[in-house]
Every structure is written in structure tokens, then in C-alpha cells.
Amino acid sequence: MQRSSLLERIKTVKDQHFTALTLDIFRYQAENNPVYWEFLKLLGIKQAEIQRIEDIPFLPIELFKKYELQSGQWSVQQTFTSSGTTGSATSKHLVRDTAWYLENARRGFEYFYGDLKEFAILALLPSYLERQGSSLILMAQDFIEQSQSSLGGFYLYNQEELVQHLQNIQQEQPATKVLLLGVSFALLDLAEANAIDLGNVIIMETGGMKGRREEITRTELHQRLKLAFHQESIHSEYGMTELFSQAYSKGAGLFLPTPTMRVLTREITDPLQLQSEQRTGVLNIIDLANLDTISFIATEDLGKVYPDGSFEILGRLDASDVRGCNLMVI
Numbered sequence: 001m002q003r004s005s006l007l008e009r010i011k012t013v014k015d016q017h018f019t020a021l022t023l024d025i026f027r028y029q030a031e032n033n034p035v036y037w038e039f040l041k042l043l044g045i046k047q048a049e050i051q052r053i054e055d056i057p058f059l060p061i062e063l064f065k066k067y068e069l070q071s072g073q074w075s076v077q078q079t080f081t082s083s084g085t086t087g088s089a090t091s092k093h094l095v096r097d098t099a100w101y102l103e104n105a106r107r108g109f110e111y112f113y114g115d116l117k118e119f120a121i122l123a124l125l126p127s128y129l130e131r132q133g134s135s136l137i138l139m140a141q142d143f144i145e146q147s148q149s150s151l152g153g154f155y156l157y158n159q160e161e162l163v164q165h166l167q168n169i170q171q172e173q174p175a176t177k178v179l180l181l182g183v184s185f186a187l188l189d190l191a192e193a194n195a196i197d198l199g200n201v202i203i204m205e206t207g208g209m210k211g212r213r214e215e216i217t218r219t220e221l222h223q224r225l226k227l228a229f230h231q232e233s234i235h236s237e238y239g240m241t242e243l244f245s246q247a248y249s250k251g252a253g254l255f256l257p258t259p260t261m262r263v264l265t266r267e268i269t270d271p272l273q274l275q276s277e278q279r280t281g282v283l284n285i286i287d288l289a290n291l292d293t294i295s296f297i298a299t300e301d302l303g304k305v306y307p308d309g310s311f312e313i314l315g316r317l318d319a320s321d322v323r324g325c326n327l328m329v330i
Contacts, residue, residue: 001028003072003291007100010288011107013259020046022262022286025295026056033071035063036294043272050140054274058284058298059264062243064091069293071129081133083208084243091241092203093135096292101135101244102142102290108258112248113179113202116143120151122162124182124190127208129156135241136206140181151176161275163194170199181237183208184221192229204235206246218253238313242297244289247311258309262286263303271298277305280314 001024010020028038036059040047042130043057063069064082069215083089095101110116123140144152151169155162169176169288178201182190187205203225207218222234233251245261246315265281267273275281282299290297305311 003028010104010260010291011289016147018259018262018288020150021288022053022056022295025049025288025291026050029071029290029294029296033294035059035069036071036256036296053286054264056271056296058287058296059294060271060298061091061242061300064093065089067092068092068301070094070096071292071294074292079133079242080135080138081131083127083131083307093241093284094293098138100289100292104137104244104260105139105246106142106146108246108260109248111258112250112256114145116146117148119147119177119179120141120149121147121179121181122152122165123154124162124180124186125154125206126156126186127183130153136239139239142180143179149176151178153312159190162190166198166201167196170201171191171307174199178202179204181206187225188221191225195228197230199230201229202235203229204237205229206237206239222253240299240317242290243285243287245287254306254310254312260288262309263305265303268302268317277307280304280318283311289296 006025006028008152009017013021017062027047030040031037039059040057045057053064067308076094076096078095080095080097104115121144123144125137125140128134128137166178166180169178180201180203182203184205184207187203205221205225218236224236225231234254234256235251236249237246238249239246240256245258247255247257247261249255264284265275265279266276266284268282280302283299283303285297285299287295287297300317301313302317303311303313304317
């Protein structure tokens, strides 16, 4: 099976074709990813035995810290790295083509929010800007460029400038769609120092206190932000170093995956046993856009998945690392 044909199918995948494409990608990666091939061998699983999505083994996300995961032989264009915590090992996601990552990220955002060209995008991502290898920074930079608005840009710790800019946009160009994309601790700092009415601004948190503040529940974070900024809802983005696709929430922490992504849950005590819908389990993620690495990832995030494909994050497995891109929910 050729990579080029799989890429074209991923770009236009629909619900009715998702299963067939997923199984074809499984076969491609089982043959071309040495780490995944060895994983299947150790489990005693043969390709021919996999006839349903539910039968596919998911590779533990920890292996991104220990191995260079590649499906096929290709030169690495860039390496995405996770932020991690002090002294902890970080995940490394090898990238064959950054243009593919960005193209997929654009399609995913526009699937839920519409044309990026219509937005002014302001990114408050200080901890990510201060390190190398962040996939989120690359995505935010591309979104700002795609928006074709001179009003967008990155902000580090210059909160007063950001607040003034937001107020100017609302006063002078009230029809402009504005997205404020921010890491959780920075948005909370902004809210506590500058309680202002942000009107129709879409405030989207990416999770993460980065050790800067005490971890709080996503519900409490959203309540504080809604109160400070006079918002009916706070949006969220669910992504991670190990994924090329994202999921988005328009409120209440209920995420919907983009077309190239599906979420399942597995039993907490049995990593090879899937959990039924609407019961708390550990998230298994299918990311078709990860064609060149691994599309089947067993995460350490606890959550629930609902019949319409939406899901919520409920916390982390005990004794697992605190992922910088996700809030701990108690």
C-alpha cells in the first residue's frame, strides 16, 4: 500500500470511510514501523487477525520517550518535543513533513470554526515560546499567518499591551472575529490582573499550569475565566506532542475530535481491553494524520467517550507524568 494514496484518503476522510482507512493504515504501519511490528510480535498478534478497529492494539504513549518512531524510511525534517516537568523524560515526535502537520491542523480548526482568514489570532503562550520544538507554537504561528490579519500576534508576559490591543479591536473593529489562544496559567494570570469584558472574543485554553500555579480542575478554571472576561463559555483545545490532530471544545470541557481523529477508552486495569461508552476509562486515540509515525496511541489520560464521538478528560492515571498540555481534573 502506497503512502501517497493513504495521504490523499486522509485529507478527505468521511465518517463512512473511517473504518476502512484506519484498517489500511494499521496494515501499513504494522509492516513499516519496526517498533510497532515488534510490539505486535510480542503480543502474538498477526495482521490477518485484525478485522475491526476494536481489535487494533494501541502503542503505549511512553514509547515516544524511548524510541524514534517511524513508519517507513525517511529523513527527519523536524522533531516535536513535549515540555515535560523538571527532571522528567520528554516525548519526541519525529516529523517527516511539517507542511503536512500544518495542513491537517488547519483543516481541523476550520472544520469547527470556519475560515482562518476571517480571524485575528492572538497567542498567549509564554512557556511554549521559551523552549524549542513546540508543535503548538508552530500551529499558532501558521494560524496567525493564514488569518491574513495584521491584528494577530504572539504575547509573552506583556499583559497590559495585550489587554489594550483587545480593547482597541473591540472598539475600532467590532465585527472582527478574535481568537485568544492561551496556556491555562497565563490566561488565569491575565484574568486576575485584568478583569475586563472581552465581548465576542473566543477564549481558548490549551491546558497546562506548567508548574507555575497550583493545578485546578478545568471546571474551576473556566468559571474563573468566564467571570473575569464576561464570557458565556470558554473554549478548549486538546492536543499533544504525540498527535498531529486536535480536538476542540466550545464549552463545558466536552471535546469533539477533528475528522482524522477518534477516541476510545480502555479498561484501567487491562490495557488491551476496551471500555464501553460513557464509562470512565483510559483514552486510546486514533490519529490518522500520524501516518509516518504511529496512528494508534494508548494515552495516560482518563476520560469518558459518548455515542456521538465526543469525549471529556477526567484526569490522569496514578503515577503517570503530569502532561504539560492537559489539566489535571480531580
